[in-house]
Amino acid sequence: MNILITGTTSGIGLTTALHLIARGHRVVGAGRHPETIPREELKRRVLADHTRYRLADGGRKATPIGSCLPPPLQDLDGLLAKLHIVVMDMSEVQAVKKGVEDALALLDGRIDVLHSNAGMGIFGAVEEVDEDLLRRQFEANVFGPQRLLHQILPLMRAQRSGKILFTSSIGGLFGIPFQSHYSASKSALERIAEGLAIEVRPFGIQVAVIEPGDINTAFNRTTAEAVTDLRKAAGSADLTQLLEAFPLPTASPYWKQAGNTWNYIIRTLPLKPSPSTVARLVVRLVEAKHLHGFRYTAGEWSQRILPFARRLLPDKVAESVISAIYELNKR
Numbered sequence: 001m002n003i004l005i006t007g008t009t010s011g012i013g014l015t016t017a018l019h020l021i022a023r024g025h026r027v028v029g030a031g032r033h034p035e036t037i038p039r040e041e042l043k044r045r046v047l048a049d050h051t052r053y054r055l056a057d058g059g060r061k062a063t064p065i066g067s068c069l070p071p072p073l074q075d076l077d078g079l080l081a082k083l084h085i086v087v088m089d090m091s092e093v094q095a096v097k098k099g100v101e102d103a104l105a106l107l108d109g110r111i112d113v114l115h116s117n118a119g120m121g122i123f124g125a126v127e128e129v130d131e132d133l134l135r136r137q138f139e140a141n142v143f144g145p146q147r148l149l150h151q152i153l154p155l156m157r158a159q160r161s162g163k164i165l166f167t168s169s170i171g172g173l174f175g176i177p178f179q180s181h182y183s184a185s186k187s188a189l190e191r192i193a194e195g196l197a198i199e200v201r202p203f204g205i206q207v208a209v210i211e212p213g214d215i216n217t218a219f220n221r222t223t224a225e226a227v228t229d230l231r232k233a234a235g236s237a238d239l240t241q242l243l244e245a246f247p248l249p250t251a252s253p254y255w256k257q258a259g260n261t262w263n264y265i266i267r268t269l270p271l272k273p274s275p276s277t278v279a280r281l282v283v284r285l286v287e288a289k290h291l292h293g294f295r296y297t298a299g300e301w302s303q304r305i306l307p308f309a310r311r312l313l314p315d316k317v318a319e320s321v322i323s324a325i326y327e328l329n330k331r
């Protein structure tokens with residue numbers, strides 16, 4: 001299969017691309033500045049995302065306790081050598097057009113699968129998130145994927161076949177405190193995907209959304225970089241810098257509860273499953289002749305049941321459960 005994946009400079013997109021290459025697929029990735037990221041750095045990122053950690057130093061340090069790199073990724077250098085990453089800034093129409101043209105040139109004019117995966121999350125109280133940040137959130141997670149669809153759909157309609165997979169999040173199915181706009185952007189993406197699936201079925205195009213729970217990637221680091229002036233400096237296992245990058249001012253009325261939530265998400269992400277958990281699902285969806293479902297979850301079972309629990313539980317009970325999970329009221 002010929003596959004285009006966005007967000008392949010890091011995390012879920014990068015690992016998924018390598019799993020697909022290992023299965024013999026032709027994969028082109030995309031990122032904003034791939035030319036600035038040496039292969040050695042891509043390799044370091046994959047290895048970091050496939051390291052098992054335990055927390056030390058009162059939860060300020062993630063200490064490596066082993067690797068969980070699965071067998072298909074053992075020849076990392078060989079797989080990375082086969083990965084082409086085109087330049088594609090999803091926030092510019094022309095850049096997306098050019099990126100898709102470059103991908104098509106590498107894939108002999110045919111794309112069987114689009115995995116629209118690039119995305120990021122912001123952090124902040126609804127009352128305090130400014131418009132600029134809100135726009136950046138929706139630019140990355142909603143407008144970017146839509147720009148991509150403008151380029152890819154005419155091609156897939158002409159082919160009369162294709163699959164489009166979107167990386168959403170379990171957070172798209174309920175509001176996460178202090179990440180409400182991230183949840184809203186993934187909800188919007190899912191509603192678009194739901195309608196799209198029906199619109200394009202007559203053209204032989206299949207659509208699905210992937211809803212990961214928490215996955216051990218650089219996601220929190222990207223969040224911290226979006227909401228503070230933190231820049232890629234710290235080693236990934238040292239959580240101190242990320243914990244200290246908590247973006248709310250002490251004068252904020254939300255300081256305590258948001259601080260608890262921030263500590264929780266920074267300390268727990270390194271303990272979560274590796275991106276290979278999502279990649280294996282993507283491989284299955286890519287290789288299936290027909291997609292029998294539309295929504296596919298990945299990650300820890302305790303998180304995968306959250307969207308169902310949210311629907312089943314009375315609203316006030318669900319609110320209390322979510323507050324407890326995100327440690328809002330911890331002393």
Ligand SMILES: NC(=O)c1ccc[n+]([C@@H]2O[C@H](COP(=O)([O-])OP(=O)(O)OC[C@H]3O[C@@H](n4cnc5c(N)ncnc54)[C@H](OP(=O)(O)O)[C@@H]3O)[C@@H](O)[C@H]2O)c1
Nearest residue numbers: 007009010011012032090118119140169214215217218219
């Ligand atoms: N990790 C999790 O716990 C988790 C859970 C549920 C869903 N997700 C979703 O999974 C997807 C991948 O996230 P990840 O965990 O792999 O995080 P990551 O390691 O930070 O990777 C994010 C990727 O998206 C790209 N990206 C971010 N903003 C972009 C933009 N505005 N334009 C173009 N590319 C952009 C980045 O590329 P650049 O090099 O261009 O920055 C990078 O390749 C996202 O959609 C995220 O919302 C993650």
